[in-house]
Amino acid sequence: MKCKIHAETIERQMERNWPSGVKKTRQRTEIFQILAAAGKPLTATEIYRLINESREGKPYAFSTIYRCLQTFEAAGMLIRSIAVTDENAMYELRMEQHRHYAICLSCHERFPLRTCFLGDLRQMLPADMDGFEITGHQIEIYGYCPACAQ
Amino acid sequence: MKCKIHAETIERQMERNWPSGVKKTRQRTEIFQILAAAGKPLTATEIYRLINESREGKPYAFSTIYRCLQTFEAAGMLIRSIAVTDENAMYELRMEQHRHYAICLSCHERFPLRTCFLGDLRQMLPADMDGFEITGHQIEIYGYCPACAQ
DNA sequence: TTGGTTGCAAAATGTTTGCATGACC
């Protein structure tokens, strides 16, 4: 929101990725914008803070945040995940090309990995799991980022 | 515990993998045995149920389970992780060769993958993340197991 | 014996839900 250069691309992103079945409300729009502006996974609490600290008047309720995120997830607009090294769910707008992250154990920052190098995931399934229907996967690398490594 | 064939291997596993710094108590021993017998990640609640349903008298407290698991983790005896598709932490005894899982979105069963095919993880780090010190990684495949796929 | 561990209860946290009010289409 601070960066006007991104403002219209977020608008466009919203137009393109907002299913017609999902009603637009002030709260939902702002949550979407926060996520789009962040460009990385956020927790519900982070979203709550980000959205309410830039507002005067009554803050949006936590239940609203959670319900919107559930709606978005059900509509396929975002992906909910939990990092190995973390406690809480994180929410990230679904991208054309999905991403994985390197996560710093110290500062908890998430650095997007270059690409998903995984070849044929089916290779990794055991022999008797031929019937397993793969719908997704996740890779995480964790350790210490350059800043924290010292 | 039901299977006597495994009984002594669990004993041996305990002897080998129990650091001398960790005091042995009845509770800790039983938690270790539950985990060893399961051979797969369990949640704190699952451990609580498994350990207490095979006991008469007062059940072990939840706080004890959690504190033991923390102790084990700090001692490097087990690994704590959270699945993308799940809410709660799971605890698994550390194996010589680490494992990854295919997780069924329907029944939540976890099927160990054959091997970790990842080559050089460093390839996946972005160029400016050269200083990132990798200490671990996680791969998960999710979808529907043969039984649930229908 | 003594410090670390357990049990209990209460607190902290993250998330969900019921219901009345209010906003979008």
Add this chain to the structure above:
DNA sequence: GGTCATGCAAACATTTTGCAACCAA
């Protein structure tokens, strides 16, 4: 105007913590 989303508060589930009693080394 009707339906669905919101806000509030209370419920819920998981995990953590304080403190006294207890156990293993």
